[in-house]
Amino acid sequence: MSLQHDVVPPSSQEEKRPAASVQLVTIGDEEAGQRIDNYLLRVCKGVPKSHIYRILRSGEVRVNKGRIDQMYRLAAGDVVRIPPVRVAERQGGGAPVPGAEFHIVHEDSHLLVIDKPAGVAVHGGSGVSYGVIEQLRASRPDAKFLELVHRLDRETSGLLLLAKKRSALTNLHEQMREGKTDKRYLTLVAGDWRNPRQHIRLPLHKFSTPDGERRVVVQAGGMESHTIFNLRRKWHDFALLEAELKTGRTHQIRVHLASSGFPILGDEKYGDFALNRQLQKANDTRGALRRMFLHAWQITFQHPETGQPMTLRAPLPAECERFLVSLGKPAVQGPNDNKAE
Numbered sequence: 557m558s559l560q561h562d563v564v565p566p567s568s569q570e571e572k573r574p575a576a577s578v579q580l581v582t583i584g585d586e587e588a589g590q591r592i593d594n595y596l597l598r599v600c601k602g603v604p605k606s607h608i609y610r611i612l613r614s615g616e617v618r619v620n621k622g623r624i625d626q627m628y629r630l631a632a633g634d635v636v637r638i639p640p641v642r643v644a645e646r647q648g649g650g651a652p653v654p655g656a657e658f659h660i661v662h663e664d665s666h667l668l669v670i671d672k673p674a675g676v677a678v679h680g681g682s683g684v685s686y687g688v689i690e691q692l693r694a695s696r697p698d699a700k701f702l703e704l705v706h707r708l709d710r711e712t713s714g715l716l717l718l719a720k721k722r723s724a725l726t727n728l729h730e731q732m733r734e735g736k737t738d739k740r741y742l743t744l745v746a747g748d749w750r751n752p753r754q755h756i757r758l759p760l761h762k763f764s765t766p767d768g769e770r771r772v773v774v775q776a777g778g779m780e781s782h783t784i785f786n787l788r789r790k791w792h793d794f795a796l797l798e799a800e801l802k803t804g805r806t807h808q809i810r811v812h813l814a815s816s817g818f819p820i821l822g823d824e825k826y827g828d829f830a831l832n833r834q835l836q837k838a839n840d841t842r843g844a845l846r847r848m849f850l851h852a853w854q855i856t857f858q859h860p861e862t863g864q865p866m867t868l869r870a871p872l873p874a875e876c877e878r879f880l881v882s883l884g885k886p887a888v889q890g891p892n893d894n895k896a897e
Contacts (some may be wrong), residue, residue, distance in 0.1 A: 573669045577637040581629045587722060592617065593626040596638070600836035603641045611639055655695030661715060661868050662860060666724040666861050668731070671870040673829065674713040674847045678704060688716065706732065711824070714852025715742070715870050727860035732804065738856040741799040741809055742788070743874060744849040745818040746828055752890060754814045757782045760805045771825070772807040774815045781805045783812045787890035791883050794821070809850065822848040843882035851876060
């Protein structure tokens with residue numbers, strides 16, 4: 557990304573202070589194509605969303621000295637006038653986001669692919685002060701562009717793609733819309749799973765609880781959703797499955813399985829809560845499981861610059877592998893269990 561800032565937006569160290577003057581920012585190639593509201597939400601970190609839309613409606617934000625609305629898409633060379641804005645106080649007394657790096661599966665000039673641990677949010681919000689994206693930006697202050705390509709639930713571990721160029725982000729989003737990417741997850745479920753390969757097509761409806769928590773239910777008229785499950789290993793009470801996402805709805809794998817009578821072990825939203833409590837304590841024959849057993853283990857896509865196919869993998873985390881070992885020899889070794897994980 558080649559940014560040409562007349563006045564540079566606040567850095568991660570300066571975000572805690574209110575902006576003191578008008579900023580004039582020249583848009584580079586990497587920022588072209590995005591909507592003005594999304595651009596402002598990114599560069600004016602800490603500013604309430606309601607305030608961003610207020611300054612857009614009032615005309616205080618100008619592009620090339622003219623008024624625009626929130627739907628305007630930026631073009632390379634546009635000069636954006638950003639008025640002085642007051643940054644909201646950070647939670648916890650204004651403590652800065654701690655920089656962090658995560659296990660890197662692949663990195664080049666266009667992409668960063670990490671193996672996200674379970675229990676870490678991908679971004680701040682909904683009671684979470686910061687997530688992977690904020691921590692990576694804090695640890696890479698010289699990075700001109702770094703955006704999430706997709707998301708993983710906080711409780712899910714595994715492959716997470718980030719774009720280092722606007723062109724890469726746009727290209728990968730297009731691949732996902734056109735079904736050209738292939739995302740695979742490994743999950744351990746409770747129940748007597750029978751089929752080597754099973755399609756689940758159930759419409760999903762997303763809603764928020766009164767306290768703001770996101771929830772999903774199977775409901776007629778909901779979003780069309782499709783997951784394919786391949787049996788990898790089967791024990792008396794459990795089954796290790798590989799999930800192929802054909803659509804990418806919120807909590808899709810978790811709800812498709814729970815609604816079909818096969819809750820994911822350790823799922824605190826849709827799982828078997830009594831079983832989860834039992835699994836958190838090790839016994840004489842079985843180890844403990846203190847997380848949700850859902851891991852994004854493989855993704856296939858075309859490199860956004862070269863067009864070459866790429867398949868990346870992240871092995872099962874140690875705590876998941878240990879639990880599988882504690883179950884003993886599986887009763888059934890599925891035809892899809894190639895032990896690639």
